[in-house]
Amino acid sequence: MKKILSLLLAVVLSITTASIAFAANYNGFVYTENANGTYTITGYNDFHTELVSIPAQINGKNVTAIGTGAFQTKNNIQTVRIPETVTSIGSMAFYGCKKLSSVVMGENVASIGAKAFNSCTALTEVNLKNVEILGEYAFYGCTSLEKIFLGSSLKVIGKNAFNKCVALTTIVMSENLLYIDDYAFAGCVGLTSLTFPDKLGYIGNSAFKGCSALSDVTFGTGELEIASYAFESCSALTEITIPDNITKIGRYAFALREVNSNEFTHNIKINCTKTGAAIVYAKTHGISVIINGTEQSFSNFGDINGDGQVTTDDAHRLLRIAASLEPSPDEDTVFLCDINSNGIIDIPDVQGVLRIASDLD
Numbered sequence: 001m002k003k004i005l006s007l008l009l010a011v012v013l014s015i016t017t018a019s020i021a022f023a024a025n026y027n028g029f030v031y032t033e034n035a036n037g038t039y040t041i042t043g044y045n046d047f048h049t050e051l052v053s054i055p056a057q058i059n060g061k062n063v064t065a066i067g068t069g070a071f072q073t074k075n076n077i078q079t080v081r082i083p084e085t086v087t088s089i090g091s092m093a094f095y096g097c098k099k100l101s102s103v104v105m106g107e108n109v110a111s112i113g114a115k116a117f118n119s120c121t122a123l124t125e126v127n128l129k130n131v132e133i134l135g136e137y138a139f140y141g142c143t144s145l146e147k148i149f150l151g152s153s154l155k156v157i158g159k160n161a162f163n164k165c166v167a168l169t170t171i172v173m174s175e176n177l178l179y180i181d182d183y184a185f186a187g188c189v190g191l192t193s194l195t196f197p198d199k200l201g202y203i204g205n206s207a208f209k210g211c212s213a214l215s216d217v218t219f220g221t222g223e224l225e226i227a228s229y230a231f232e233s234c235s236a237l238t239e240i241t242i243p244d245n246i247t248k249i250g251r252y253a254f255a256l257r258e259v260n261s262n263e264f265t266h267n268i269k270i271n272c273t274k275t276g277a278a279i280v281y282a283k284t285h286g287i288s289v290i291i292n293g294t295e296q297s298f299s300n301f302g303d304i305n306g307d308g309q310v311t312t313d314d315a316h317r318l319l320r321i322a323a324s325l326e327p328s329p330d331e332d333t334v335f336l337c338d339i340n341s342n343g344i345i346d347i348p349d350v351q352g353v354l355r356i357a358s359d360l361d
Contacts, residue, residue, distance in 0.1 A: 026058045034064070040090075042067040047076055050099075056083035066093045068113070075099055078122075082106040089116050091135065098122060101144075105129050112138050114158070124167075128154060134161050136181070143167060146190075150174040157184045159204070166190060173197050180207050182227070189213055192236075198222045203230045205250070212236060223247050226277075233257055239290075241271040242278035249281040269295065275341045283339055284352060302353035304329065304337050315353045321345045 023032050023042060030043030039058050046052075052071070055063055063083065068090040071077060079102040080094065086106050091113035094100060101122040107130055114135040117123060123142045127149040128134065136158040139145060147170040148162070154174035159181040162168060169190045175197045182204035185191065191211045196203075198220035205227040208214065215236040221243070228250030231237060235256060242249075255264040266287040272278035274291060282289045283301040290296075302310045304317050318337060320326045322345050328334060329345075337345060339352035 026055065029055065029058075030070075031058060031063070032067070033061075038062045038064040038085075040065040040067045041070050044071050044074060047074065050076060050078040051081075052077050052079070053081040054083055054086065056085045064088070066090055068092055069095065072096060078102065080104065082109060084108050087111070089113060091115055092118070094120060096120070105131075110153070111135070114138065115140065117142060127151070132156075134158050136160055137163070140164060146170065148172070150177065152176055155179065157181060159183055160186070163187055173200075175199065178202070180204055182206055183209065186210055192216065194218070196220050196224070200224055203227060205229055206232060209233055219243060219246060221245055226250060226253050228253060229255070235267070238267055239269045239271070242276070242281075244273055244276035244278075246277045249277045252285070253281065255285070274335070279341050280339060283336075284356065302337050302339075302356055304333060310353060310356045312354065312357050315350055315357060318345055318350045318353055319347075322347055322350055 023030055028044055028046035029041050030045065031039045031041050034040055039061055041054060041063060057063060062085040064085055064087050066086060066089045069092045071094045072092050073096040075098050077097050078099050080100065081104045084106045087108050088111045089109060092115045094117050095115050096119045099122050100120045101124055103126055105127055110130060110132045112131055112134050115137045116135060117139050118137050119141045121143050124144050125147045129151045130153045131151060132153045133156045134154065137160045138158060139162050140160050141164045143166050145165045146167050149172045152175055154177055156179045160183045162185050163183050164187045166187065166189050168188045173196060177197050177200050179202050184204060184207045186206050186209040188211050191214050193216035195218045199222055200220055201224060203226045206229045209229055209232045211234050213236055214234045217237065217240055222245060224246050225248040226246060230253045232252060233256055252264050254268050255266055257264050266285060269288045269290055270278050270282055271290045279289060286301055288295055288297045302314050304314045321328055334345060337349055339349045
């Protein structure tokens with residue numbers, strides 16, 4: 001999945017248009033000519049206009065891009081209209097436009113660069129329409145942003161893209177979304193529910209960390225990897241269904257952690273089957289699962305000796321079982337110690353119990 005991200009990010013870099021080294025002015029817009037004869041808006045000299053309508057053409061040539069920092073910190077701007085000719089918005093293009101509350105996005109904008117709308121604190125709603133790739137920190141700190149509509153073309157949400165969007169309550173996910181990068185929605189304390197699309201393959205580290213009102217999460221049907229701390233400190237998320245198509249769940253993905261603390265706890269129950277990544281997560285973190293309506297706790301996962309602790313002694317005995325030096329225990333005990341849920345005690349189980357014992361020591 002990470003290879004897919006690299007390829008898609010390479011596409012973003014290829015979208016940026018090479019410009020010829022001259023600049024000119026048109027009704028307050030500074031522009032440069034690109035190698036293919038189109039124009040990129042690179043600056044804006046009007047410090048009083050509240051409504052900015054970016055021209056579709058200048059001198060009969062299409063405007064296809066908004067360049068890096070073109071409107072950065074222009075605090076007079078309240079509304080921006082982007083024409084159909086524009087295909088890319090560069091990094092920091094509208095960074096820090098504190099009064100910008102409305103963006104009318106053209107149908108053909110395919111990429112939005114890093115920090116493009118970062119710290120636009122008056123922006124309340126955005127429709128990304130046909131955007132395919134959303135850059136890092138694109139809407140970071142847009143504290144008034146309440147709704148985002150991720151069009152069907154969107155494939156990648158960059159790192160920290162909506163981090164600290166504290167007013168965000170609604171996300172309409174793209175059906176073709178493949179990748180949510182690290183911290184993408186961290187600190188979105190207004191989010192209450194999420195439905196992930198079937199094609200989504202990766203949810204990054206701490207992607208939804210600190211979404212404290214999030215109480216309802218529904219996963220799609222495709223293979224999906226959930227990275228470490230992905231839903232850390234989502235304190236309202238007390239029960240979740242994790243299907244077997246979830247292929248991997250990182251450490252403390254659903255854990256709680258106090259501020260400035262390295263101690264993790266869980267207040268979540270997981271609905272799952274006896275196989276798959278969910279049961280592995282439950283066992284290794286000592287939390288409860290619900291299997292076919294019956295709740296089971298794994299607070300002593302790996303405690304084959306039954307002394308209430310998980311120590312290296314348990315790992316040593318499991319190693320003897322894996323090496324056929326001892327007979328395999330009963331089915332319930334195997335289930336308790338079988339970290340990879342393949343029905344037997346083997347070396348990965350021994351390694352898992354050793355890791356748990358090391359954490360406890």
